[in-house]
Amino acid sequence: MPAEESKKRTVGKPVRGESGPAAPLRRPQKMSEYTARQVVADIVESGLGAGDRLPAVASMAEHYGVGYASVREALRMLESIGLIKVRPGPNGGPVVNDREGAEFSSVIRLYCQIMGVTYRHIIGARQALEPILVRELATGGSPEARKELLDVTARDPAPGADFRAQARSFHDLIACYSVTNPVLSLFARAVGQIYREFIRAEGPSTEPADRPEIHAEHRAIAEAVAAGDGPLAEQLMTRHMADLAQYVETHYAMALDSVIEWV
Known part of the structure; x- marks a missing residue:
């Protein structure tokens, strides 16, 4: 004190x-x-x-x-x-308490409900934020941070829980690092938490048939980050997030326009 x-x-x-x-x-x-x-x-x-x-x-x-x-x-x-x-x-x-964004997401949910924000908006926010963060990580992140992302994607995950855990770790690591503006990381973590709660509440969908391709995308992004190639990392992440948005649209379309509720 x-x-x-x-x-x-x-x-x-x-x-x-x-x-x-x-x-x-x-x-x-x-x-x-x-x-x-x-x-x-x-x-x-x-x-x-x-x-x-x-x-x-x-x-x-x-x-x-x-x-x-x-x-x-x-x-x-x-x-x-x-x-x-x-x-x-x-x-x-x-x-x-911790500062990983999970608790902050509860505060955001309150404002989302009042403002009529939907889960479709959350998907759009992730699409906007993560390419920016991955570019920053590539161009200004510490060597340790870039290596950690590379290590996460080093092995081919098994189907099911192992694949989902690796994918979550990949996106969480990107959300944790903002070189120039920690506010971006804070919001990215909170938005990611709301997205995971949405998927959990709606129930697991079928695992993507292109799981190996998704892992390959993660690996390519990690390699671009490790090489310090910010534009390439951003380009690959933009394409990857667009694919993710299309997957969610296909499997969770009925719930995407639901207004987020404060919990």
């Missing part, structure tokens, strides 16, 4: 710069919102990662100068959007 001066941070007041008028008034923050913001700031400043424990409620209340109820409400807010999770039991308490 940061130094004690964090207690003195002003809540809900306009901020005046070194020159110029005060910023427009905003609605006053609730103490729970203020506390949630401070918890997030402390997680970032302390470099905490997935599984790291946060202080007990009593310690947070004293540190931030707020009541227990404000701390508990702040933790509920952060848990609802997936930034932390509160483990039950005597040895439980708040811990930092």
Whole structure:
């Protein structure tokens, strides 16, 4: 946690710069919102990662100068959007959650439902995002990251679960790396999670008859990435994602125009 001066941070007041008028008034923050913001700031400043424990409620209340109820409400807010999770039991308490996009996808789903976004839009988003990310990985990714993608595609997977696991690892690795803009990776991971939930909910379709060709496409993309050929990697991924979109259209057409629901 940061130094004690964090207690003195002003809540809900306009901020005046070194020159110029005060910023427009905003609605006053609730103490729970203020506390949630401070918890997030402390997680970032302390470099905490997935599984790291946060202080007990009593310690947070004293540190931030707020009541227990404000701390508990702040933790509920952060848990609802997936930034932390509160483990039950005597040895439980708040811990930092992972940042792989699965929890963020829940927040996106809420906005998708309100905006009438469908699964067809999700497929389109994947088609737009992954070619950009694979180009970035090829042109600016670390040698370790590019080798990892190559290693994932090194062997010919067996039909069934092995093929699906390898395909998922391939796309997840691409979504995890954005050299210039981590927001792209965040959204790619979240969109990928929504896509997987869609396929799981609709039930597994027949495995693609061209499974060997799909694996060959993955391998060719990985080789282009390893060679640092961004344009080729992007071109191959664009074609690959178009084929995937056509497969989904063929096997899940009845559900593609369903509005995504918040879960």
